[in-house]
Amino acid sequence: MKISFKNSSYLFLLILGLNMLFTSCSNDLNVTPKDDDEFLSETFFNDPDSYKQVLAKLYAGLYVGGNDGDASADIAGIGGDFSSYLRLIFLMQEVTTDEAVIGWGDGTLPTLNTQTWSPSNEFLYGIFSRSYYEISTANEFLRQTTDEKLTSRGVSNELKAEIQYYRAEARFLRAFSYTQLMDLFGNVPITTEDDPVGFFYPKQKTRAEVFAYVESELKDLQTALKASKTNEYGRIDQTAAKFLLAQIYLNSKVYTGVEKNNETVTLCNDIITTSGYTFANVPYRYLFAADNNRNGAQTETIFPIVSDGLLIRATGAGMSFILHASIGGSMDASASGMDGGWWGLRTRKEFVQSFPDATATGDKRGTFYTNGQSLDINAIGSFTDGYAVTKYKNVNANGTAAQKNDIPDTDFPMFRLSDVYLMYAEATLRGGTGGNLTTALGYINAIRARANATPILIGALNLDFILAERGRELFWECHRRTDLIRFGKFTGGSKLWQFKGGVQAGVATPAYRDLMPIPATAIQANPTLVQNDGYVN
CATH class of the missing domain: 1.25.40.10 (Tetratricopeptide repeat domain)
Known part of the structure; x- marks a missing residue:
């Protein structure tokens, strides 16, 4: 797809002093852009085009992990590909459930397949950090777009009026990030544009307080x-x-x-x-x-x-991850419009069995690849264990090719x-x-x-x-974990799937795992944070 502000956003270097949410003397604990020298001065906003560029950066942050695709990571200690917001949401919402499994052995990634994660899981730290990075970026944008600042810079009345909509969009994206944090971690800190910039420990709020804040913002945004x-x-x-x-x-x-x-x-x-x-x-x-x-x-x-195959050169982020990782075995990558597969993502037996068949005959949504794939997963690391999913394709609806076959347009x-x-x-x-x-x-x-x-x-x-x-x-649209929790079937034994709890047949898991642990790295950086029940730092 294409939107008019995309060209100016993905390679654009962000913002002035972002709010240091979790600061320590060790740089790899900072939930901030990884190089403080990259901060731009307030003179950046003297350019009228800068406001839309920063808004575009906020949107871009949902897909890519840095200002130059995968190459320049926003967050210290986490690569631009692994810290892609969409990639991390997918891992949290899909791989932890009956809808997906991933065969790679990267770090603590396998524990997401089995509901055996701990506070040291780097992918939990990734989604925690990415959410707060987006929040920090939104907060700083809101600080820099007050009526007082816009007037002092001589911004025209026409642009001022448009910036009010930009501000509302930034607030929505901030509320979206707080929703992810509330859903995954429960009790988390809230910071806004009214909080100071610099070193401080933001106060952890209850889940209900975060809910009330998000609710209030979204009610107001219905008209803003x-x-x-x-x-x-x-x-x-x-x-x-x-x-x-x-x-x-x-x-x-x-x-x-x-x-x-x-x-x-x-x-x-x-x-x-x-x-x-x-x-x-x-x-x-x-x-x-x-x-x-x-x-x-x-x-x-x-x-x-x-997504845009020409403009977003992020090989491991967003839809590039979802499509590449779901291709392997005897699959023809070109049938999905891609240049190859990474032999990672499949689905689990129990989810396949929710359809009338595995051939998309009785339900066109059951888009599974079964040739050379076993329905049962006996070894998570084997791509051919578990049916593959072909829901997403980097091919136009009429069968013609997309712009590129390495980065999707989808x-x-x-x-x-x-x-x-x-x-x-x-x-x-x-x-x-x-x-x-x-x-x-x-x-x-x-x-x-x-x-x-x-x-x-x-x-x-x-x-x-x-x-x-x-x-x-x-x-595979990033709703399943939340849905299963709402129905009381994510943990416990009322709904089992293969390798739930780390056992091939699936076993009941403790209810405290309905919440993810606050990452240990975040607690080290902000010792006022209290860990969720059931987890040990």
């Missing part, structure tokens, strides 16, 4: 952001704020102990009926093709993480309307007022009709079905 579908493709609008708010409301019982299904129904109904986003009446595969920004799939994509659909349909149905089943089961059934059967799956009757519409259908519709 540009109206639905009036922003450039790839940038946030009011509907994205409503989506994220509906998402945290659906998970409110987990985060705060209080259900907010009524609020979820109201927001989902608003998005479905008034936002202008529409269900994409195209084959399911179009949603994950190289031209999914223009082949009809874009009508339901509320928040994409954008945009990642972080939020889409199909998920709103599913959230509406689930919240209605959970008792949300204002919801209608017949309406929910219609939404579910629209999703299934696109996949050529058999429609269901009202009697089959229950919470177990919703969890399974969310998996079939949204797999």
